[in-house]
Amino acid sequence: MSDNSPLRPPLRLGIAGLGTVGIGVIKIIRRQAALLEDRAGRPIAITAVSARSRDKDRGVDLSDYAWEDDPVALAKRDDIDVFVELMGGHEGPAKDACKAAISAGKDIVTANKALLAHHGQELALAAEAAGVRLRYEASVAGGIPIIKALTEGLAGNEISRVMGVMNGTCNYILTQMQATGRGYNALFEECAELGYLEADPNLDVGGIDAGHKLAILSSIAFGTQVNFDAVELEGIQRIQLEDIEHAAEMGYRIKLLGVAQMTGRGLEQRMTPCLVPDSSPLGQLEGGTNMVVVEGDAIEQVVLRGPGAGEGPTASAVMGDVMDIARGLRIPTFGQPANTLRPVTGVKAMKPAPFYLRMVLLDKPGALAKVAAVLGDAGISIDRMRQISHDQKLAPVLIVTHKCTRDALDTALVGLAKTNVVEGEPVAIRIEKV
């Protein structure tokens, strides 16, 4: 501590969850004690910790910290100021312990997007009523300080759109498919072996984890209550290598892209595969890196990019929140009081967009004309169409439409199914303007 800073009491943390993130946080606090104290004006101390197994060797010495088997008991301890929830899961101990912390008047820092996406409004109301802080920088896009940017740095903006690639595993799979020509299944297996997948892999590849994050960002951006159920979700499981290759030939990349924007009829939130121009910042994003794009009336567009997961980056985000609390920052959970957040209904994408369509036609005379007719009837005009050379009775066809609504497209897809010239289900992927 510098000589002339006044003596201020330490900020005392109770950390529940000693896995990747929890241990990362402890390492930072031990390694950078002097630096943190200089910046916070007071020491950052750890009082007590909790995890399931007390005996596990976690590679750091925990003997200075009190141990609690029960995270709820940890949350209530008199000798902590901040309850740091790094267990995960949106029910059970994480939720119980956060509620206990609020009742006991403790501030909370968490990395738990599932918890926030499912119970953000309830927890924010409770925290604000109790006068405690609930902070969650690490829950979205790992180390990128996007919660802070959106809640504080861009607070002068009416936000028009938030977009993001926020699941590193999905982006890794998609970029590796393109780079190596390997298929989805092989890369899924590789991710499982590398430990890149959640215990329930559908959280990753089904877009759920990224959807949680989008729902949190939407709430801040649009002053609405978190509404994860209103997020339109589509995973990457159905993306074929050939779609990635065709997209690349046309100058696009396929990304699992989250988009949130307010419409006159409700909040549009979707986390779905999209085509984006390969020269755009989002198109150029490779591997496990995350990117969030925020557009507002004054800022125009700002892009943040960084590691979306991992011990160091996620712990960095947790520490950002801890430091804010140590320094006395106090703002409402989602940027305005939770009791002023508006409930919203979700709406499907309404803004027209071009779509990429791939379908396989039976090699019958007039098949292509029938497809064109169905699209035309739905009000969809064709920008580009390409029939891929083929030997068999099946003719793959690629179409890029002009802008059309998702409704029109769905009408067309129903119509196509009735033509008897389309084999299987067409693939339809939105082309997002970024």
Added chain:
Amino acid sequence: MSDNSPLRPPLRLGIAGLGTVGIGVIKIIRRQAALLEDRAGRPIAITAVSARSRDKDRGVDLSDYAWEDDPVALAKRDDIDVFVELMGGHEGPAKDACKAAISAGKDIVTANKALLAHHGQELALAAEAAGVRLRYEASVAGGIPIIKALTEGLAGNEISRVMGVMNGTCNYILTQMQATGRGYNALFEECAELGYLEADPNLDVGGIDAGHKLAILSSIAFGTQVNFDAVELEGIQRIQLEDIEHAAEMGYRIKLLGVAQMTGRGLEQRMTPCLVPDSSPLGQLEGGTNMVVVEGDAIEQVVLRGPGAGEGPTASAVMGDVMDIARGLRIPTFGQPANTLRPVTGVKAMKPAPFYLRMVLLDKPGALAKVAAVLGDAGISIDRMRQISHDQKLAPVLIVTHKCTRDALDTALVGLAKTNVVEGEPVAIRIEKV
């Protein structure tokens, strides 16, 4: 205002400077009054304004605000809480009025990088002694909330390096040279006509404006007193079209790149043209957009990108600071108390790097061998060398060295001058690992 928010007094601003940025701020406050109040929990009000000319039509109705001819008088008014300095210039009225504001107990928001780069330490000490806040988000990289990210979001990190492209005009010139094949002088003229240049264009193309910004970021990143005089500055005036083209052929772009890193002997700060890989985020940055890269022990690397100037983006950054003050955020100017910031001496780049060299050799036998010998004597080995086909007595030669120190390179340049086979001065540009 939402019905159930408690009545809180407005935050009252006095705005000195009604140019691009000042008018942008007024527009946001008028357009988004309700949104700002929801987020800040209190209205944001403008009480009084000041500029040189009272009569100028500025496109917005100023009749609700008191007028002051003298910004110092504005800064002292009883009916303002925050003095918003948007005049510019590091001496004269901007500095006088900020000092007056501090004495009068007013918080300050400014966009003035020159002021901060030259007097940041003095002003921060005075502000902290008086218990007022001095905020300057808009002074670096326009709308990008980089001050907040570095001071707060990344406060858990020991920062190892900060890099940035932070002058949009220079980046515009460099990317246009590459895209259009036009020379520096033509593009400089175009920028002058488009109003992209400061009144003293050397502030832009000489790297001074960007150097101011780098000095500010260094202070936060490394806990040091702002030391603009220690920034090694080199402008873009000497960059030739052929250097841009040769760099492109080798997979590089030339950027006016700021780099700050702490060394054992002092703080290395430089704002100079560098080669960066064309596939890197920095390499891909086109036009007037800015980008800042921050590297730390936990975060690894985070990249922020956005508009570096302009009415809306700059006003967005000013409003971020205003909102922080309205919400009660209070942290030291540079992230830790100004009286704990260490004074630093500047050091020249010490880390070895590869360099790009272009020189013109007289077409004498053994010329190339002499060059190679001089480099070898300086301990510099050659990675790639290319003699460009030529008809005349002059032979242009391109060399990419292996990693060497700047000292070694300077020794070699002195040696080359003595060989009598090099025409004019060689061009030497560092290749930065990004």
